[in-house]
Amino acid sequence: MNESDVRTLWEQEKPLYEAWGSFVREKLNEAIAQAIAPEELSYFLKIPAIPRTKALKSLIDKALYRGKKYEDPYRDITDKVGIRYVVLLVSQIETVCQAISREDYQEFWTFSKDKDFEAEREAHPLEFVYQSVHYVLKSKPGQAFNGVNLPAGLACEIQVRTLLQHAHSELTHDTLYKPKATAKPAVHRTVAKSMALIEATDEFFDEAMRKLHTENEEHTQVLETLSTIYQSGVEETPGREPSNALIIDALTEFLPVDFNQQIGAFYAEKSYIFQRIKEHREISHLFTQPAILLAYFLAEHSPARLKAAWPLEEAALETAFSDLGRSYDD
Amino acid sequence: MSFENLSIGRIIIHEVFRRDEDREEKAPSYGEGRLELPQEARIALQKRITEALGASSHGLEMTISDVGQESAWAMGKGVIASQGNDGSFVTYSQRIAAKLAAAQFSRSIPGGIVVVIDGMCGNPARSFMCIIKAEACGGFTKKQEGAQLTLEYLSELILTPQSKLYKIGAFLRVDPEAATAEAPTAGWKAFIFDDQISRGSRATAAQYFYERFLGLKFPSNSAFQTKQFFSLTRDFIRNAEVSPEKKVELLNALSTYLKADQTTTVRSATFAESYFDTPDIKDAYTAHMRNSGFPENAVHKDISEVGGQLKVRKIIFSKDMKFTAPADGFSDMVQIETIDGEPREDGATTKWTRITVKDHIRNQE
Numbered sequence: 252m253n254e255s256d257v258r259t260l261w262e263q264e265k266p267l268y269e270a271w272g273s274f275v276r277e278k279l280n281e282a283i284a285q286a287i288a289p290e291e292l293s294y295f296l297k298i299p300a301i302p303r304t305k306a307l308k309s310l311i312d313k314a315l316y317r318g319k320k321y322e323d324p325y326r327d328i329t330d331k332v333g334i335r336y337v338v339l340l341v342s343q344i345e346t347v348c349q350a351i352s353r354e355d356y357q358e359f360w361t362f363s364k365d366k367d368f369e370a371e372r373e374a375h376p377l378e379f380v381y382q383s384v385h386y387v388l389k390s391k392p393g394q395a396f397n398g399v400n401l402p403a404g405l406a407c408e409i410q411v412r413t414l415l416q417h418a419h420s421e422l423t424h425d426t427l428y429k430p431k432a433t434a435k436p437a438v439h440r441t442v443a444k445s446m447a448l449i450e451a452t453d454e455f456f457d458e459a460m461r462k463l464h465t466e467n468e469e470h471t472q473v474l475e476t477l478s479t480i481y482q483s484g485v486e487e488t489p490g491r492e493p494s495n496a497l498i499i500d501a502l503t504e505f506l507p508v509d510f511n512q513q514i515g516a517f518y519a520e521k522s523y524i525f526q527r528i529k530e531h532r533e534i535s536h537l538f539t540q541p542a543i544l545l546a547y548f549l550a551e552h553s554p555a556r557l558k559a560a561w562p563l564e565e566a567a568l569e570t571a572f573s574d575l576g577r578s579y580d581d
Numbered sequence: 582m583s584f585e586n587l588s589i590g591r592i593i594i595h596e597v598f599r600r601d602e603d604r605e606e607k608a609p610s611y612g613e614g615r616l617e618l619p620q621e622a623r624i625a626l627q628k629r630i631t632e633a634l635g636a637s638s639h640g641l642e643m644t645i646s647d648v649g650q651e652s653a654w655a656m657g658k659g660v661i662a663s664q665g666n667d668g669s670f671v672t673y674s675q676r677i678a679a680k681l682a683a684a685q686f687s688r689s690i691p692g693g694i695v696v697v698i699d700g701m702c703g704n705p706a707r708s709f710m711c712i713i714k715a716e717a718c719g720g721f722t723k724k725q726e727g728a729q730l731t732l733e734y735l736s737e738l739i740l741t742p743q744s745k746l747y748k749i750g751a752f753l754r755v756d757p758e759a760a761t762a763e764a765p766t767a768g769w770k771a772f773i774f775d776d777q778i779s780r781g782s783r784a785t786a787a788q789y790f791y792e793r794f795l796g797l798k799f800p801s802n803s804a805f806q807t808k809q810f811f812s813l814t815r816d817f818i819r820n821a822e823v824s825p826e827k828k829v830e831l832l833n834a835l836s837t838y839l840k841a842d843q844t845t846t847v848r849s850a851t852f853a854e855s856y857f858d859t860p861d862i863k864d865a866y867t868a869h870m871r872n873s874g875f876p877e878n879a880v881h882k883d884i885s886e887v888g889g890q891l892k893v894r895k896i897i898f899s900k901d902m903k904f905t906a907p908a909d910g911f912s913d914m915v916q917i918e919t920i921d922g923e924p925r926e927d928g929a930t931t932k933w934t935r936i937t938v939k940d941h942i943r944n945q946e
Contacts, residue, residue, distance in 0.1 A: 520704070521585070521586075521704055523585075523586040523704055523706070524586075527586075530620070531624075533620070534620065534621060534624075552864075552868075553860075553864045554637070554864065554867070555853070555860040555861075555863035555864045555867070556860040556861065556863075556864050558860070559860040560860075569628060570624065570628070572631070572635075573587070573624075573627055573628040573631040573632070573635070574585065574586065574587075574631075575585045575635075575636075576583065576584030576585030576586065576587060576631050576635040576636055576702065576703075577585075577631065577635045577636045577637055577638075578631060578632045578633070578634075578635045578636065578637050578638035578639075578640075579628075579632060580632065580742075
């Protein structure tokens with residue numbers, strides 16, 4: 252095989268690889284979006300997932316001039332099209348992996364892990380070299396995208412990494428990690444040190460998120476309860492703004508022990524409040540947030556403490572009191 | 582709770598005037614049709630009503646005494662019955678304004694805007710109507726004139742939160758089925774909000790509104806309710822988790838509130854606001870009163886049944902030791918403090934009480 256063979260083949264097949272890349276991206280993004288809902292995909296993926304086909308120059312270089320022994324250089328290169336998924340936390344890498352290995356997706360592709368970073372780390376724990384999860388997805392017969400029929404065997408590389416790993420990778424890209432023989436030992440050590448730190452930081456990020464989640468457990472549960480009541484009573488999607496957290500934080504100490512039961516009973520009895528909230532939504536933002544349900548509930552049970560602890564402007568609270576037929580001021 | 586879930590239906594306004602120099606009634610200026618107000622304005626109006634008459638407010642429940650054809654209650658009934666008939670609504674409201682003008686017999690009574698409102702309130706919802714007499718005051722609003730920020734004076738603002746400038750009377754048809762020929766007002770409730778009643782000494786000045794105009798009287802159980810207020814509050818204070826000195830202070834306050842205070846109404850929220858320190862204990866007290874069935878609203882003060890208990894303060898110790906003194910001037914003449922006593926034989930600490938009487942012993946038995 253020579254350069255012009257590679258060129259000819261690539262010019263013919265590039266559109267097919269582009270289509271395959273787009274197909275894979277569409278399916279994976281759909282699966283991930285479903286798994287993380289209601290979180291937004293555009294927030295979850297720190298860098299947009301865009302399929303990139305290899306430049307002809309790089310393809311030729313990799314196939315013929317790298318010193319790697321390929322049986323069939325053109326075929327064996329698996330990153331002719333690739334997509335990079337960059338997430339914030341180590342624990343989120345799993346979400347992407349699960350999208351790839353979904354039962355219903357196995358009719359589209361076969362997949363294999365190329366360089367599993369867990370396996371790498373286990374095999375070479377002292378070498379904190381290039382970290383990432385690589386998959387290769389090969390098309391099965393019968394796929395099509397945007398009217399383009401896709402032959403079987405098209406390979407698409409999927410890289411999954413954390414944002415920190417990506418930063419490291421950008422820094423050391425191409426020059427350092429592949430030619431083992433040529434990089435100076437001192438450079439290797441520096442790179443290894445930085446990689447070790449990145450891995451430690453990634454772990455700390457994960458731990459911090461987990462600790463925050465458990466601490467927020469109680470608040471999260473309260474918000475869940477309120478959101479459910481809001482959804483079924485007001486029949487609108489409850490808002491998810493930080494004002495909810497602010498209100499719940501300020502009032503959580505006044506909630507009775509059997510909160511879920513009491514608030515359920517309260518809204519069963521005073522279901523007219525939902526109609527009120529619907530009307531106020533037009534004018535006042537706070538009434539689109541489920542935490543407002545706490546204001547009504549506590550206005551009935553602990554009005555003095557509610558008034559003392561309410562963290563936002565009084566107008567919304569005054570309206571809630573008025574809806575309940577209670578006077579606010581003294 | 583009567584005024585929850587309040588929704589305003591129809592609104593109309595008229596104007597009544599102060600009597601002339603010759604004490605002749607000036608004819609009111611009548612509105613001819615309903616008002617349409619934007620939602621923000623409706624909510625503001627709703628808030629004025631719930632603030633004045635809602636739970637924990639200064640509004641008072643009254644008894645309907647005037648039930649004749651020309652009574653305010655009969656006209657209120659007409660307003661509620663005129664659902665779907667705007668012409669009838671307008672006519673009844675005009676008659677109401679006329680009745681108020683007639684009731685304002687003294688030159689000292691100012692004119693004002695009469696707002697007649699009907700609507701629903703309560704859970705389940707019930708029909709109600711209310712009459713607001715609003716006196717005007719001046720105020721300022723800001724205006725942007727080009728690049729200049731300036732003030733504009735509005736001389737006739739009504740229904741600002743300044744509650745001494747409006748009075749409200751309300752009739753609620755709580756149970757449409759209860760009325761009979763002998764008891765036509767059965768199933769009806771009446772409420773009044775009037776700063777002049779709550780803030781005391783001008784109660785007679787307020788009579789033109791609640792009695793001459795609305796045909797209402799203070800409920801006959803005011804004495805019983807005042808006594809109930811006293812007992813329930815005293816029980817709460819006795820059992821409260823506060824220091825003994827604080828309890829003495831609070832019981833003094835209760836006595837003052839009922840006897841010496843110039844207000845003519847009794848209201849648990851007022852007592853809580855004035856005499857309890859923390860929101861926790863305020864809530865505990867209002868919950869105690871509510872759970873014992875005491876109304877959250879203001880109640881007309883009548884200490885005829887509780888006077889005796891208000892006369893004397895009694896501090897009780899073990900072994901049948903008592904200290905009694907008149908409630909009047911108690912806090913001036915007597916000082917009570919808790920001190921550490923000598924430890925018991927088993928080493929446990931004790932608490933003693935030091936009573937200082939600002940007088941010498943006159944007599945003994």
